[in-house]
Structure formats: C-alpha cells, structure tokens
Amino acid sequence: MQFEVLAKCHTTRARVSRMRLAHGVTMLPTFMPVATQAAIKGLTPQQVEALGVNLILNNTYHLNLRPGIEVLKQAGGAHKFQGWNHNLLTDSGGFQLVSLSKFTKITEEGALFASPFDGEPTMLTPEESISIQHAIGADIIMQLDDVVSSLTVGPRVEEAMWRTVRWLDRCIEFHQKSGKDTVQNLFAIVQGGLEPDLRDKCLDEMIARRDKVAGYAIGGLSGGEEKDIFWRMIKQCADKLPDDRPRYSMGIGFAEDLLVCVALGVDMADCVFPTRTARFGVALTSKGPLNLRLGKHAKDMRPIEEGCPCPTCSSGMTRALLNHTATLETAAAHAITQHNLVFQARIMGGAREAIIDGTFPQYLKQFFANYFGDAGYPEWCVNALRSVGVDLLEDRPDAKVISGDGAKWEYSDAA
Amino acid sequence: MTSRPLSTVAFTGSSSSGKYGPRTGRIRIDRQDGTPILHTDTPALLTATSRGLVPHLSRDNVHLTQAIRHLQLPFESFLDRNPPVPTLVGGTHPLHTLLGFSPDNHIVILTLRDPSDGRKMPPNGTDFVSGQCTRGVRKVNLTAWKNYAAQCKPDLVVALSDTPFTPAPHSQKRLTKSIERSIAWLADFLRVSPADPSATQPRNVLVHLAGGIEPSARSEFAERLSEPIEQKDAPGLSPPMNTLNDGVAGYVFDLLPLHTALAADVSRSEGLASLDDDLLHASHHQRSSHETSTELAELFRASLDPLPADKLRVINSPTSPHEILRLVRDVGVDVVDGFWAQRAADIGIALDFRFPAPRHSTPEFSVKGAPPPLARKDEKLDLGHNLFDPRYRHDHARLASSFLDGKSSAELTPDSGSPLPMPVCSCHACSPHSPASRMLHSPVDVHAWADVSPSTLQPPFVRAYVHHLLHTHEMSAHSLLVMHNLTVFAAFLSGIREVLRHGDTAGDEFDREVARFEETYDERMSLWNEAERMWLEVEHARGKGRLAREKEKQAASTIGTAVDL
Ligand SMILES: [Zn+2]
Numbered sequence: 001m002q003f004e005v006l007a008k009c010h011t012t013r014a015r016v017s018r019m020r021l022a023h024g025v026t027m028l029p030t031f032m033p034v035a036t037q038a039a040i041k042g043l044t045p046q047q048v049e050a051l052g053v054n055l056i057l058n059n060t061y062h063l064n065l066r067p068g069i070e071v072l073k074q075a076g077g078a079h080k081f082q083g084w085n086h087n088l089l090t091d092s093g094g095f096q097l098v099s100l101s102k103f104t105k106i107t108e109e110g111a112l113f114a115s116p117f118d119g120e121p122t123m124l125t126p127e128e129s130i131s132i133q134h135a136i137g138a139d140i141i142m143q144l145d146d147v148v149s150s151l152t153v154g155p156r157v158e159e160a161m162w163r164t165v166r167w168l169d170r171c172i173e174f175h176q177k178s179g180k181d182t183v184q185n186l187f188a189i190v191q192g193g194l195e196p197d198l199r200d201k202c203l204d205e206m207i208a209r210r211d212k213v214a215g216y217a218i219g220g221l222s223g224g225e226e227k228d229i230f231w232r233m234i235k236q237c238a239d240k241l242p243d244d245r246p247r248y249s250m251g252i253g254f255a256e257d258l259l260v261c262v263a264l265g266v267d268m269a270d271c272v273f274p275t276r277t278a279r280f281g282v283a284l285t286s287k288g289p290l291n292l293r294l295g296k297h298a299k300d301m302r303p304i305e306e307g308c309p310c311p312t313c314s315s316g317m318t319r320a321l322l323n324h325t326a327t328l329e330t331a332a333a334h335a336i337t338q339h340n341l342v343f344q345a346r347i348m349g350g351a352r353e354a355i356i357d358g359t360f361p362q363y364l365k366q367f368f369a370n371y372f373g374d375a376g377y378p379e380w381c382v383n384a385l386r387s388v389g390v391d392l393l394e395d396r397p398d399a400k401v402i403s404g405d406g407a408k409w410e411y412s413d414a415a
Numbered sequence: 416m417t418s419r420p421l422s423t424v425a426f427t428g429s430s431s432s433g434k435y436g437p438r439t440g441r442i443r444i445d446r447q448d449g450t451p452i453l454h455t456d457t458p459a460l461l462t463a464t465s466r467g468l469v470p471h472l473s474r475d476n477v478h479l480t481q482a483i484r485h486l487q488l489p490f491e492s493f494l495d496r497n498p499p500v501p502t503l504v505g506g507t508h509p510l511h512t513l514l515g516f517s518p519d520n521h522i523v524i525l526t527l528r529d530p531s532d533g534r535k536m537p538p539n540g541t542d543f544v545s546g547q548c549t550r551g552v553r554k555v556n557l558t559a560w561k562n563y564a565a566q567c568k569p570d571l572v573v574a575l576s577d578t579p580f581t582p583a584p585h586s587q588k589r590l591t592k593s594i595e596r597s598i599a600w601l602a603d604f605l606r607v608s609p610a611d612p613s614a615t616q617p618r619n620v621l622v623h624l625a626g627g628i629e630p631s632a633r634s635e636f637a638e639r640l641s642e643p644i645e646q647k648d649a650p651g652l653s654p655p656m657n658t659l660n661d662g663v664a665g666y667v668f669d670l671l672p673l674h675t676a677l678a679a680d681v682s683r684s685e686g687l688a689s690l691d692d693d694l695l696h697a698s699h700h701q702r703s704s705h706e707t708s709t710e711l712a713e714l715f716r717a718s719l720d721p722l723p724a725d726k727l728r729v730i731n732s733p734t735s736p737h738e739i740l741r742l743v744r745d746v747g748v749d750v751v752d753g754f755w756a757q758r759a760a761d762i763g764i765a766l767d768f769r770f771p772a773p774r775h776s777t778p779e780f781s782v783k784g785a786p787p788p789l790a791r792k793d794e795k796l797d798l799g800h801n802l803f804d805p806r807y808r809h810d811h812a813r814l815a816s817s818f819l820d821g822k823s824s825a826e827l828t829p830d831s832g833s834p835l836p837m838p839v840c841s842c843h844a845c846s847p848h849s850p851a852s853r854m855l856h857s858p859v860d861v862h863a864w865a866d867v868s869p870s871t872l873q874p875p876f877v878r879a880y881v882h883h884l885l886h887t888h889e890m891s892a893h894s895l896l897v898m899h900n901l902t903v904f905a906a907f908l909s910g911i912r913e914v915l916r917h918g919d920t921a922g923d924e925f926d927r928e929v930a931r932f933e934e935t936y937d938e939r940m941s942l943w944n945e946a947e948r949m950w951l952e953v954e955h956a957r958g959k960g961r962l963a964r965e966k967e968k969q970a971a972s973t974i975g976t977a978v979d980l
C-alpha cells in the first residue's frame with residue numbers, strides 16, 4: 001500500500017489522502033458500499049464503477065458459506081468472481097459470527113460456532129480468518145477481533161480487548177508467512193468498548209505494531225451506544241493513531257456520522273444503510289431522508305434531488321414514479337440505491353474538495369444547516385464538531401438543538 | 416379532448432406463401448412531431464413492463480439492452496391514483512418522459528390490461544373494463560380510456576375490448592355480447608368529435624380480435640370489422656374509413672385466455688377435474704404442443720379470413736419458441752411479446768438456444784468450453800439452464816453455449832477475418848463493457864481513475880456467479896438474466912428474419928428449420944417446472960414457508976413480482 005496525505009484541514013483533524021492498492025487508487029476520505037454477497041444490491045459492478053465508486057466491501061463470513069472458498073479459488077478470487085476490477089475490502093467474519101449466531105462461543109483459540117449447514121461445531125481461528133481472506137483476495141483484509149457489543153460492561157470488555165491484541169499478533173504472523181502481505185494489506189482493529197483507558201491501552205499495543213499493519217480500524221462502536229460517547233471514542237482513537245496510516249471507522253453510514261468522523265480524522269467508513277434503506281423506498285437527500293412511499297410523493301414530478309448527477313435523477317426519474325414502484329419493483333430499489341450511493345459519494349467528495357480548498361468548516365456548517373435546519377441540530381454533532389474547532393451554531397443563534405441521538409426522521413405513511 | 420395521438424403506424428409485410436405463411440416486414444412509426452421516424456424489422460420483440468418498468472432493469476440497463484425497442488405498457492397499475500399519474504406528465508412524449516424511454520429508440524404500446532395477467536377479474540360492463548391496481552379493481556369506461564390515450568400520446572394504443580376473465584367455458588350468449596361490445600367500443604374509440612375540427616383520425620390503434628375459442632365467433636367479429644360502417648356510427652367516423660378495419664393499424668392476439676379456454680375444453684371433454692378455475696396461470700398448465708398450435712392457428716385464420724393481410728399482427732404471451740415458430744409458419748405474426756423470456760429470468764433460467772438450431776456435427780458446441788444445456792431422455796435439449804441447480808455451482812462458463820461472449824469472440828478474431836463459429840450475445844451479462852465515464856465527486860478524483868480505461872470489454876458473468884446470486888437472493892441475478900434472455904429472444908426472432916430473407920426458397924427452408932428446431936429443443940419445458948420448484952424451495956429455506964396465496968398467484972401471473980426485495 002502507498003498512503004500519502006495530500007491535504008489537511010487547517011481547523012479540524014480532517015485530511016485528504018491517496019491510497020494506492022493492488023487494484024488502483026482510492027481517494028480518501030471515502031464511503032465504502034457493502035456488497036455482502038459479492039454484489040451491490042441489484043447493480044452490476046459496471047454500474048457501481050460508473051457512480052465513481054472504487055472501493056467496496058465483501059463479507060468474509062457470507063462468502064465463506066456461499067459460494068465457498070473452493071469456488072472463489074476456481075474463479076481466481078472474489079474480484080474476478082464478481083467482475084470487480086477495483087479495490088475490495090473484507091472483514092474478518094468475526095462480527096457476523098457473533099451477531100448472526102447466538103451459539104458462538106469465544107475461546108482463546110478462536111470463535112467456536114455451529115456450522116449453519118450441519119450444526120457441527122466449527123472453529124474460526126485468527127489464522128483461518130486470514131486464510132479465507134487470502135482466498136477471497138481482497139486488497140484490504142481485517143484481523144479477527146473479539147467483538148463484544150458496545151453495550152457490554154465489566155471485565156468481558158477488557159478480556160476482549162487483550163484477546164484482540166493477541167489475535168492481531170497471530171494474524172500478523174500468519175499473514176507475513178503467507179507471503180501475501182505484499183499484495184493484501186492487513187488492518188488492525190482497535191477495541192476497548194466505551195472505556196477510555198481500555199481504548200488507550202489497546203491503542204498503545206497496536207501502535208507498537210505499526211510496522212506490521214497497513215492501517216487501523218476503530219471497532220466495537222455503532223452498536224447502540226449513546227452518540228455522545230460514540231464520538232468521544234472515535235476522537236480518542238483518531239487523535240492517537242499514527243498520521244501515516246489510514247483510519248477506518250466500521251459500520252458508519254448516516255450522513256451526520258460520516259461528516260463528524262471525517263472531521264475527527266477518519267478516512268474510511270462502511271455501512272449497509274444506504275443500500276438497505278433504498279429497498280424500503282427511502283432516498284437520501286441534502287435535506288434529510290425522503291420516504292418515497294409516502295402518499296405525498298404520488299404526483300410529485302420532481303427528481304429525488306434537483307441537480308443530483310446520479311443515473312436516477314439525471315434520467316428524469318420522478319418521485320411520483322418511485323412512489324408508484326418502490327418496494328414493489330426491484331428496479332425501483334436499484335434506482336434508489338444508485339441515488340443513495342451517489343449521495344454518500346458526494347458527501348465525501350464534497351469533503352475532499354473542501355479540505356483541499358481550506359473551506360471544510362464552512363462545508364460542515366452548510367451541510368448541517370441544510371440537513372438539520374428544520375429538524376434541529378443533534379446536540380452530539382454540535383459537541384463533536386466544537387471539539388475540533390467548528391461551531392455549527394455560530395451565526396445561527398436561533399437554531400434548534402435536539403438532545404440525545406438527534407433527529408428522528410418521519411418514515412411512516414401518514415398520507 | 417383536442418389532441419389525439421398523432422403518430423401514424425404503417426406496416427409493410429411480405430410473404431412468399433400468400434396470406435398465411437411466414438413473413439417479414441417493417442414497422443414504420445412517424446410521430447409527426449420532429450422525432451426521427453422509427454423503423455423496425457419484423458418479426459420483432461415486444462418487451463413486457465410491470466408498473467411502467469422493465470422488471471429488474473434500471474434505466475441505464477434498459478438503454479444498454481439493444482433488444483429492448485418495443486415496450487408494452489399496461490396502464491392498469493396507474494389506476495391507483497385519480498387522475499392517473501401518466502396523464503399528468505404533458506409534453507410531446509409523456510410516457511417516454513415519465514418512464515425514461517428514448518423517443519429516438521423506443522416505441523411504446525399502451526394497453527389497459529396486462530396481457531399476461533390471467534387472474535380472475537370481475538365481469539366487464541356495457542361500457543367499462545375492469546383493471547387491477549394495488550388498491551384493487553378499478554373500472555375504466557370508454558371515455559376515460561380515450562382521454563388517457565389522448566393525454567399519454569403512446570406510439571400505439573390498444574382499443575378496449577371485452578375479453579372475459581371469468582372461468583371458462585363461456586356461453587354462446589357471453590361470446591355474442593363480447594363481440595357486440597368490442598365492436599361498439601372500437602367504433603367509439605375511433606370516433607372523432609365532430610365538434611372539434613382540429614382533431615384527426617387516430618392511425619395508431621390496435622384491436623384485439625375477439626371471439627374466444629369459437630371459430631364462428633371469431634369470424635363474426637372479423638366480418639363486423641370489415642362491414643361498411645353503419646349510419647348510426649357514422650358521425651365522427653369519416654372517409655377514407657369505410658370500415659372499422661380501415662381505422663386500425665393492426666391486430667392483437669392474446670394467447671393466455673385462449674390457452675386457458677383450450678385447456679378447460681380438454682379437461683372437460685376428458686372428464687378431468689376442472690383446473691384451478693380462479694387462476695389462469697401463464698406458467699402452470701400452459702404448455703404449447705403441436706395440437707394447441709394447430710388449434711391456435713385455426714382460430715387466428717378464422718379471424719383473419721375476412722380481413723386484409725397488410726396489417727400488423729401482435730401476439731401476447733406465447734408459451735414457447737416452438738409455438739412462436741409454428742404461428743410464424745402457419746399464420747404469419749409480426750410482433751411477439753417477451754413475457755416468456757422475462758418470466759424465465761424471474762425463476763433463474765438463462766436461455767441458451769438459437770434459430771436455426773446449432774448443428775451437432777459442428778464443433779461449435781465446445782468452443783471455449785461452455786457446456787450445452789441438458790439433454791432430456793428423448794435427447795432433446797433444454798432451452799436454457801436452470802441456474803438454481805447445484806450442477807452450476809462450479810460452472811465458470813458464460814451463460815449460453817450457443818452464443819459467444821464478447822471477450823472470447825474478440826480473442827478468436829484477431830483481424831483474421833475468419834468467421835466466428837457462432838454468434839455473439841451482445842447482452843451486458845455476456846459482453847459487459849466498463850462504463851464510458853465515471854462520476855467525479857471532487858477534483859482529486861482524477862487520480863483514482865487515471866489508469867483505468869473506459870468502455871473496455873470485460874469478461875462475461877458466469878453461471879457459477881449467477882448461481883451464487885440466486886441462492887443468496889441477490890437481485891443482480893435477475894438483472895443479468897433479463898438482459899441476457901431478452902437478447903437471446905431477440906436473436907431468435909432475428910434468426911427467423913434471416914432465414915425468411917433467403918428469397919423464393921425461404922418458405923421451404925424455414926419449414927425445414929422449424930422441424931429441426933422442434934427436434935433439437937424440448938418443448939415440454941421440464942426445465943421450467945424444475946426451476947419453479949427450486950425457486951420455491953429457496954424461498955422456503957429462507958423462512959418464507961407459507962407464501963401468501965395471493966402472492967403466489969401474483970408471482971406466477973405477473974413478471975418481476977416473483978423476486979423479493
Ligand atoms: Zn440522484
């Protein structure tokens with residue numbers, strides 16, 4: 001991996017970087033769409049490329065079950081299997097083991113789970129996870145970590161943090177011996193729950209191994225914890241992680257979360273949210289999410305968003321036709337997915353441009369004013385951005401501020 | 416309503432064997448509004464739509480698929496709002512504008528009902544037809560339909576007709592009523608208000624040839640079409656229109672109700688238990704055979720006997736390519752709807768057949784190692800591959816053995832000029848190209864794409880990948896299959912045109928090729944039964960054990976809906 005920071009925001013911790021991997025250059029900060037099963041919902045890889053996206057995520061747990069490693073090897077790896085010529089990241093599979101199977105048991109050796117095919121006890125070790133990710137062939141691979149819910153408290157959190165460090169060592173060793181470390185890049189995952197001193201210890205340990213890892217992920221968050229704690233954890237990690245390594249915030253996808261994370265120094269994020277919400281008929285716009293199933297859109301001949309360059313809006317697709325077809329036709333989901341991915345890409349592209357131009361604080365203020373102007377600013381966003389020198393409420397003394405986790409969008413059909 | 420649809424539709428066809436026989440032709444659409452005049456060679460493909468969309472295809476993929484040229488737009492789904500949304504669009508091409516079709520390339524045929532949806536419907540009335548939308552059944556009367564057509568300005572429009580979607584058999588009285596109504600409704604549709612001097616006679620109207628499976632009733636309907644217009648109908652039906660037939664651009668044959676009625680006939684005469692009488696499945700119970708094709712051809716000829724040969728003939732919902740070939744051979748049909756191929760994509764089938772059929776003696780079957788479809792016990796080949804089948808798990812070949820993919824064809828012909836061993840499937844699944852351009856979201860994004868060449872031929876998507884997508888419920892499977900199946904189906908029709916172009920001997924050659932096709936490919940469609948069964952199994956395994964009966968019915972009778980979001 002070649003990683004080069006091209007520009008830094010003069011106020012916040014945000015930065016623009018160029019990351020060169022085996023399948024090309026990706027500009028950071030960026031949002032990574034999730035292709036769990038080796039396809040972005042309903043789209044072809046060519047359609048995804050056309051949207052200006054060149055780094056996507058596959059899920060190791062799922063691909064290991066189906067199509068299975070043997071098929072991927074026959075195809076020459078996951079890139080060739082799915083026809084994707086650009087960069088690819090895989091997770092370790094550990095998170096899905098814990099979230100999809102209630103029988104998974106963590107031991108020092110690895111994660112013990114019941115095989116979804118025959119119920120037989122099966123072990124996913126750190127070495128096995130890396131080996132599977134080698135067969136998949138992603139440009140960025142993740143260490144197996146001991147994931148605990150961000151709501152867990154007590155000694156289990158510390159245990160998981162230390163085990164994650166030990167598993168990182170096993171992943172590094174296996175990865176280096178395999179000889180794949182020249183093509184595939186291993187990322188460490190910082191754990192430690194919501195406890196600052198555990199995070200700090202984890203950061204120390206992992207930074208000590210910086211020469212053996214290509215980048216760092218911040219794990220164990222966005223699992224239902226309070227947003228005010230979430231951003232403090234991100235900030236603590238991003239502040240301490242080395243400048244010359246990309247920082248990846250796992251499972252982040254809401255627009256406000258993305259921009260706060262970027263301002264705190266995060267370079268990469270992924271989430272199923274924009275593609276999943278599209279299937280339910282929700283389109284993302286600069287004025288907040290739009291539930292196209294609502295009756296009020298039935299005769300609305302405007303596009304989802306005026307001026308949006310996505311294939312959906314630029315083809316003249318109206319809210320009315322999306323209202324007519326959303327959740328009933330797969331092609332409506334495709335259309336909204338295309339739009340939502342472009343929305344995510346534009347937020348991040350706009351951030352890159354503003355950071356380079358030295359206008360990122362204004363960009364943040366403008367975005368939040370549009371997005372939350374009517375609904376009210378989430379207090380945690382105001383706090384988080386103040387911590388890096390941007391006051392969203394400056395010049396807006398009358399702005400409404402919502403405490404807690406912020407605006408609740410109207411998703412129900414009131415019409 | 417002052418503005419009538421303006422497009423004029425002309426059809427010129429030629430057959431070497433007289434009024435009934437294989438024929439090629441050309442459709443000419445002149446919208447008289449400055450857009451290019453569109454020509455299509457026939458027999459041609461009519462792509463089915465659902466709720467205004469080609470199922471599983473986003474707009475960019477519709478435009479990538481050259482097979483999509485004529486689109487059939489059932490209006491009924493839009494009856495959920497009043498006034499219906501397409502009537503609110505305005506402009507010169509409201510349907511193209513609303514639905515994202517290109518006036519320079521796409522021809523839109525507007526019809527009230529989805530011709531492939533055979534679900535039971537409440538009876539029609541003396542001046543209305545019942546249509547289906549998400550809010551239930553809606554009545555559309557003659558005036559409303561005339562207004563909708565005037566507001567939507569389709570390239571072609573099908574007049575309302577009274578087809579019973581109540582359980583067969585239908586009494587003589589019901590058939591007589593159906594004919595009376597259909598004639599009166601057509602006359603009304605063609606009538607121009609005398610109060611409006613600017614109105615012109617529509618020249619783009621298609622009419623269903625009514626009469627069900629009674630040859631005498633069909634003849635009677637056709638004779639009524641060709642009778643001199645009665646005085647009482649005269650106001651607004653002006654010369655040069657001397658008969659109602661003069662006012663129509665072509666004829667529509669809906670095969671679904673005919674197949675259903677024929678099947679009911681057989682089970683009655685054989686004393687079998689009656690078919691599920693509230694469900695006229697397009698896929699279940701309806702398989703074509705020599706016998707049904709012969710019966711259909713007789714029924715079509717009963718309709719066409721009194722009528723001139725120079726009008727367009729459209730058939731909806733054929734059930735197999737065999738049936739299409741025999742109707743081309745024995746009647747002469749010009750436009751064929753794609754429901755059958757599109758439905759195959761819903762249930763995981765990748766079509767793999769050609770007309771003329773490949774010759775076993777040539778080595779072409781093994782080119783670049785794409786295994787041909789399965790041979791059944793009688794050695795006839797399947798028409799495609801059921802990609803749900805576990806046998807495809809490790810099959811890394813392109814979708815069709817009878818077509819090359821773009822990449823291997825490019826490798827086979829390095830300027831050598833030697834002919835390809837077989838045609839190329841130009842669909843996006845077999846011959847994908849990288850995009851011509853990518854969106855840039857910031858000025859530094861040029862770094863990201865500097866080394867990536869645009870519009871470059873990519874390797875084909877393979878069976879193992881689509882198999883994987885089907886088993887993981889990924890919608891992309893169906894997008895790829897629809898593009899492929901429509902392209903294979905269009906190539907089949909183009910193969911028919913090619914053989915018929917061979918001049919005087921074309922008729923004989925065509926007959927021989929039809930016979931060879933029938934010998935080569937399985938018409939019993941065992942593959943379809945298997946694919947539908949596996950599709951249901953995968954649905955069940957997914958924890959959707961009891962599909963609601965309504966949903967199951969809808970999935971079987973309308974395309975697109977078999978796939979869960
Ligand atoms: Zn858009």
Ligand SMILES: [Zn+2]
Nearest residue numbers: 840842845899
């Ligand atoms: Zn193809």
